[in-house]
Amino acid sequence: MASNSFRSQIHLGVIIILIIITLLTPITTYNTSPQPWNILSHNDFAGKLTTASSSIESAATDFGHVTKIFPSAVLNPSSVEDITDLVKLSYDSQPSFTLAARGHGHSHRGQASAKDGVVVNMRSMVNRDRGIKVSRTGLYADVDAAWLWIEVLNKTLELGLTPVSWTDYLYLTVGGTLSNAGISGQTFRYGPQITNVQEMDVITGKGEIATCSKYMNSDLFFAALGGLGQFGIITRARIKLEVAPKRAKWFRFLSHPPS
Ligand SMILES: Cc1cc2nc3c(=O)[nH]c(=O)nc-3n(C[C@H](O)[C@H](O)[C@H](O)COP(=O)(O)OP(=O)(O)OC[C@H]3O[C@@H](n4cnc5c(N)ncnc54)[C@H](O)[C@@H]3O)c2cc1C
Known part of the structure; x- marks a missing residue:
């Protein structure tokens, strides 16, 4: 009888210890939602x-x-x-x-x-003190993709140069318009912006940085241009420049819609 009561006391003790451990252990829920x-x-x-x-x-x-x-x-x-x-x-x-x-x-x-x-x-990522390097001799600018075209224009104009092809509205990023097309009044003459890029740095889907151009990693180059960001993240683009004209003539034609 005495040993039975001793055994049940031990059982009770073990159960109490288990309850205490359970109460002290934090509830862990594993997050299965995306990362x-x-x-x-x-x-x-x-x-x-x-x-x-x-x-x-x-x-x-x-x-x-x-x-x-x-x-x-x-x-x-x-x-x-x-x-x-x-x-x-x-x-x-x-x-x-x-x-x-x-x-x-x-x-x-x-x-x-x-x-x-x-x-x-x-x-x-934009830093006004860096992020653009202009080559006067090569007539190109290496630009951070996060820059707005207005910022690119202001910097290149300091050196009397200008990108060849524009968007009409300049408060768009280099990476954003190169992921689309980039069209403006100059497109009929020079082509859209995506045909005036010589080279790019693109972060691939694996997180690697690849330099690409018409001659190097060309699949990536042509996929990322106009690719809506689906083929990588553009971080740098080499934009074609020309000497900025001193004056420009701008015509705006208005027409009535056909009645
Ligand atoms: C007021 C206004 C005026 C406009 N004028 C013109 C114009 O004159 N000419 C013209 O062509 N278009 C024009 N657009 C359209 C515009 O070019 C596109 O909407 C362009 O994508 C916007 O650039 P964003 O920097 O705002 O890009 P977001 O809208 O931020 O991004 C556009 C696309 O590009 C991707 N993307 C952005 N940055 C990168 C990157 N670094 N690498 C890879 N993918 C990236 C995004 O994921 C998204 O798919 C105009 C739009 C507005 C609202």
């Missing part, structure tokens, strides 16, 4: 990856205000490496998460959005 949630704790992105509602809200929409596509986070990169790290992380994740480069957000239907993924705010 952006998990990368928030990633040290490499400290201070650069945000889920602030103001950032998410502004990345969810664009100039068109037609769509609202919410990302999980927004990356404000300060270097190309920040972007390559993020792309590699997505590539290595199971499942991978969606990424989209956003230039100046002047798309009309959410082309620069990443549903539940990460929007890369390219403009956060």
Whole structure:
């Protein structure tokens, strides 16, 4: 009888210890949602990856205000490496998460959005003191893709040079218009902007940086040009320049629609 009561006391003790251990152990739920949630704790992105509602809200929409596509986070990169790290992380994740480069957000239907993924705010990389190198002899400029065309024009004009082909509206990024076409009044003569690029640096889907041109990695070059960001993220483009004319004649023809 005595040994039975001793055994039940031990059982009771074990059960109490198990209950205490269970209560003290934190409840762990494994996040099976796509990775952006998990990368928030990633040290490499400290201070650069945000889920602030103001950032998410502004990345969810664009100039068109037609769509609202919410990302999980927004990356404000300060270097190309920040972007390559993020792309590699997505590539290595199971499942991978969606990424989209956003230039100046002047798309009309959410082309620069990443549903539940990460929007890369390219403009956060702009540094007015660097980001453009002009070759007078080669008549080209190596430009950060995050620059606006107005910024490119202002810099090249300081040297009496100008890009050959434009958009009519200049508050668009180099990467954004090269991912479309880039058309303007000069297009009939020089072709769209995508035919006036000599070379680019593109971050591939694996997070590698590839320099490409008509002669080097040409598949990537022609896919990224006009590729709406689906074939890589453009970080640098070599833009063809010419000597800026001192004067220009500008005609605007108005016509009545046929009645
Ligand atoms: C007021 C206004 C005037 C316009 N005028 C003209 C004009 O004169 N000529 C003309 O051709 N177009 C014009 N457009 C259209 C405009 O060129 C495109 O909408 C262009 O994509 C906008 O550039 P963005 O920098 O705002 O790019 P976003 O809208 O931010 O991005 C456009 C696309 O490019 C991708 N992208 C952005 N940056 C990169 C990058 N670095 N690498 C890879 N992909 C990238 C995005 O993911 C997205 O798919 C105009 C649009 C507006 C709203």
